[in-house]
Amino acid sequence: VRDLVLRARDGDGAAFEGIVRDAVGRLQGIALRILRDPAAADDAVQEALVRAWRDLRALRDPDRLDAWLHRLVVHAALDELRRRRRRPMEIAIVPLDLPADAAVDRSFDDRDALERAFRHLSGDHRVVLVLHHYLGLRSAEIAETLGVATGTVESRLHYATRALRAALDADSRLPLVQEVAR
Amino acid sequence: MTTVTDADRRIRSWLTDGPNSATPADALIAVIMERVHGTSPRPLMYVVATRPSSVMGTRHPPRQRRLTWVVAAAIASLLAVIGTLAAGGIRSDPLPTERPLDRPSPTSGLESRPPATSPPPTPQPAVAPFKPHLVSLPLLGVRLWIHDEGTRDPITFTDKPTADLYVPMAFFGAQRVSLVAGHAAERKATIPLGPDSARIDCGTLDAMADAIAAAFLMQDATRSFVQVDGITGIRLRDAVDDRVRNVVALVTPTGCLFVSSDGIPSQNQIAGEVFAYDGGDAIMTQVLEDILIDRPAPTPAATPPAVTRTDLGFTVTGPRIGWSGTMYGGGTGPGWTFGFGQCTVDLCSRIVVIHAARLGEPLWKLDPLDELSLDLLRRSVESAIEYAPAPTRIRLDGVQAWRWDGWVMTVIAVHDGRAYVIQALPGFMGDASLSDLDFVLDGWSWDDR
Numbered sequence: 001v002r003d004l005v006l007r008a009r010d011g012d013g014a015a016f017e018g019i020v021r022d023a024v025g026r027l028q029g030i031a032l033r034i035l036r037d038p039a040a041a042d043d044a045v046q047e048a049l050v051r052a053w054r055d056l057r058a059l060r061d062p063d064r065l066d067a068w069l070h071r072l073v074v075h076a077a078l079d080e081l082r083r084r085r086r087r088p089m090e091i092a093i094v095p096l097d098l099p100a101d102a103a104v105d106r107s108f109d110d111r112d113a114l115e116r117a118f119r120h121l122s123g124d125h126r127v128v129l130v131l132h133h134y135l136g137l138r139s140a141e142i143a144e145t146l147g148v149a150t151g152t153v154e155s156r157l158h159y160a161t162r163a164l165r166a167a168l169d170a171d172s173r174l175p176l177v178q179e180v181a182r
Numbered sequence: 183m184t185t186v187t188d189a190d191r192r193i194r195s196w197l198t199d200g201p202n203s204a205t206p207a208d209a210l211i212a213v214i215m216e217r218v219h220g221t222s223p224r225p226l227m228y229v230v231a232t233r234p235s236s237v238m239g240t241r242h243p244p245r246q247r248r249l250t251w252v253v254a255a256a257i258a259s260l261l262a263v264i265g266t267l268a269a270g271g272i273r274s275d276p277l278p279t280e281r282p283l284d285r286p287s288p289t290s291g292l293e294s295r296p297p298a299t300s301p302p303p304t305p306q307p308a309v310a311p312f313k314p315h316l317v318s319l320p321l322l323g324v325r326l327w328i329h330d331e332g333t334r335d336p337i338t339f340t341d342k343p344t345a346d347l348y349v350p351m352a353f354f355g356a357q358r359v360s361l362v363a364g365h366a367a368e369r370k371a372t373i374p375l376g377p378d379s380a381r382i383d384c385g386t387l388d389a390m391a392d393a394i395a396a397a398f399l400m401q402d403a404t405r406s407f408v409q410v411d412g413i414t415g416i417r418l419r420d421a422v423d424d425r426v427r428n429v430v431a432l433v434t435p436t437g438c439l440f441v442s443s444d445g446i447p448s449q450n451q452i453a454g455e456v457f458a459y460d461g462g463d464a465i466m467t468q469v470l471e472d473i474l475i476d477r478p479a480p481t482p483a484a485t486p487p488a489v490t491r492t493d494l495g496f497t498v499t500g501p502r503i504g505w506s507g508t509m510y511g512g513g514t515g516p517g518w519t520f521g522f523g524q525c526t527v528d529l530c531s532r533i534v535v536i537h538a539a540r541l542g543e544p545l546w547k548l549d550p551l552d553e554l555s556l557d558l559l560r561r562s563v564e565s566a567i568e569y570a571p572a573p574t575r576i577r578l579d580g581v582q583a584w585r586w587d588g589w590v591m592t593v594i595a596v597h598d599g600r601a602y603v604i605q606a607l608p609g610f611m612g613d614a615s616l617s618d619l620d621f622v623l624d625g626w627s628w629d630d631r
C-alpha cells in the first residue's frame with residue numbers, strides 16, 4: 001500500500017486505482033452505515049475518493065492511508081447527510097436479497113427499532129457508533145480520525161448508545177401494549 | 183428490560199451485518215477513476231493551505247499546525263502584494279476578457295496591447311462534472327410506514343388497518359425506476375420479500391400510489407415533493423375544486439410515465455393512467471413543468487406512431503416489424519375482465535423472461551427509451567409477474583403485461599408521442615422466436631377476449 005501511495009502521489013492513476021479497489025468496500029460500509037441509504041453512501045464514497053486523489057500529496061505518512069480515508073469518507077458522509085436533510089423526507093431503502101430464514105424475521109423488530117432510532121441521531125453520533133462498532137476502533141483512535149478530543153468521542157458514544165438502547169427497550173414493550181389493546 | 187450488554191450486542195450486530203452497498207464496487211470504481219482521469223493530485227502547498235485538516239500523520243498538534251499554515255499563507259499573500267507592486271502596481275482596468283473586442287482598450291493610449299492578441303484563457307482545472315454513479319443496481323426495496331392520519335407516529339400495528347407497505351423497486355439508473363409492490367397483511371410478512379412471503383394483492387400502480395401517498399401523510403404542506411430516485415410524488419391542491427391531489431410519476435430521462443392517485447390515500451383510490459386521466463391536464467402540465475425542469479425535450483420519433491385514445495385506453499398503430507396486427511393496451515373499461523379465470527402461477531417453475539435484447543426490436547425508433555430503459559421495464563414486469571400469485575394482468579401505467587398459461591405478453595407504450603412495444607414470450611417454453619410472438623399476437627387479439 002505504501003508503494004501505491006507513493007506512486008499515486010506522483011500522478012500514477014493505476015496505483016490510485018489499486019488504492020481505491022482496496023478501500024472502496026470498507027468505505028462503502030462506513031458510509032452506508034452512517035447514511036442508511038446506499039445511493040447516498042455511494043455518493044459519499046465517490047466524493048471522498050476523488051478528494052483523496054486530489055489531496056493525496058497532503059498525506060505525509062503513507063502508512064496512515066486508511067485513517068485518512070476514513071476521515072475523508074466520514075466528512076463526505078456528513079456533508080451528504082446535511083444535503084439529504086433538506087429533502088422532504090427520508091425513506092428507508094432496504095435490500096431485497098435478504099436471506100429467507102427465521103432469524104431474519106426474529107431480528108426484524110430489532111433492526112427496525114434501531115433503524116428508526118439511528119435516524120434520529122445527529123451525524124456526529126452516527127459516526128462514532130459506526131467507527132466504534134463497525135470498524136472496531138477505540139475511542140482514542142476515533143478521536144484521532146475525527147480530530148476531536150477523546151472525551152468528546154466517549155460522550156458521543158455514550159449518548160448515541162443510550163438512544164439506541166432506549167429504542168430497543170421501547171420496541172420490546174410493544175407486544176405488551178398489543179395484549180392490553182385486545 | 184433489555185440489558186446493557188444484550189443491547190450492545192444487538193446494536194453491534196445491526197451495525198455490522200448486512201451488505202456494504204447495493205452498487206457493485208466495479209461500477210463505483212469505474213466512475214471514480216473516470217472522474218480522476220487526466221488529473222493529478224494537487225500541489226502540496228495549495229492543498230495544505232486550503233485544507234489544513236486533511237493533513238494526517240504529522241507530528242504537530244492540530245492547533246500548532248493550523249497556526250503554521252496561517253502564518254505561511256499570510257507571508258505568501260504579503261509576497262504576492264509586494265511582487266504586484268514591484269511589477270507596476272495594481273491595475274484598475276478590466277481584464278481583457280471582460281472588454282468587448284470591438285472597442286478600444288481604455289488603456290490603449292498607454293500601452294500597445296492589441297485586442298486580437300489577448301492572452302489565451304487560463305486552462306481550468308480538469309475537474310470532471312458530477313455524474314450519477316448508478317450504473318446498474320440490483321433490486322432495492324423501499325419500505326414505507328403508513329402513518330396514522332393526524333399524527334406523525336407510525337402505526338404500531340395495534341392500530342387498524344395493518345398498513346405496512348412494502349415497495350420493492352428495481353432501480354436501473356439514477357432516474358429510472360420500475361417497481362412492483364405489495365401490501366403485507368402482517369408486519370412479519372414484509373421482510374424478507376421473496377416468492378414465499380410476498381403477495382401482491384393489488385396492482386403495481388395502486389401500491390406505488392399508496393406508497394407515495396403514505397409519504398405525503400407525513401407532511402403538512404399542501405404541496406410538496408417526495409422523491410425516491412426516479413419516483414416523484416407531488417402533492418398539489420387543485421385550484422379549481424380545492425381538492426388535494428397526489429400525483430405520482432415515474433420519471434425517465436427524457437419523459438415521464440405518469441400515474442396519479444387522487445383522493446384520500448388510505449382509500450386506495452386510483453384515478454387512472456394518464457391516458458385516461460380526466461380533468462387532470464392542468465395538474466399534469468404542472469407536474470411536467472416541475473419535474474422535467476432542466477431535462478432535455480424528448481426527441482421526436484422518426485416515425486411517430488398514432489396514439490388514439492379509446493374507451494378502453496389507447497390504441498397504438500404504426501409500422502409493423504416482424505408481426506402483423508394491431509396492438510392494444512390500456513385502461514379498464516366498464517365490465518371488462520380478462521377471460522383467463524384464475525391463472526395459477528407455479529412458483530417453482532416460474533420462468534418469465536422477456537428477451538428484450540433479442541426480440542425487443544422497437545417498432546419505432548425511440549432514442550430516449552434505450553436498451554437500459556427497456557431492460558428496466560422488462561424487469562419491472564418480470565418482477566411483478568414473479569411475485570404475483572395470480573396476476574393475469576400487471577399494470578404499470580404504459581406497461582401492460584398479461585400472463586396466460588405460461589405466456590406473457592408485454593406491451594410497453596409511452597404516451598409522449600412515441601410508443602414502444604416489446605413482445606410476449608412463452609416463459610415455460612424456454613426460448614422464443616418471432617413466430618411464437620406472431621402466435622401470441624395473432625391468436626390472442628383483443629376481440630377474442
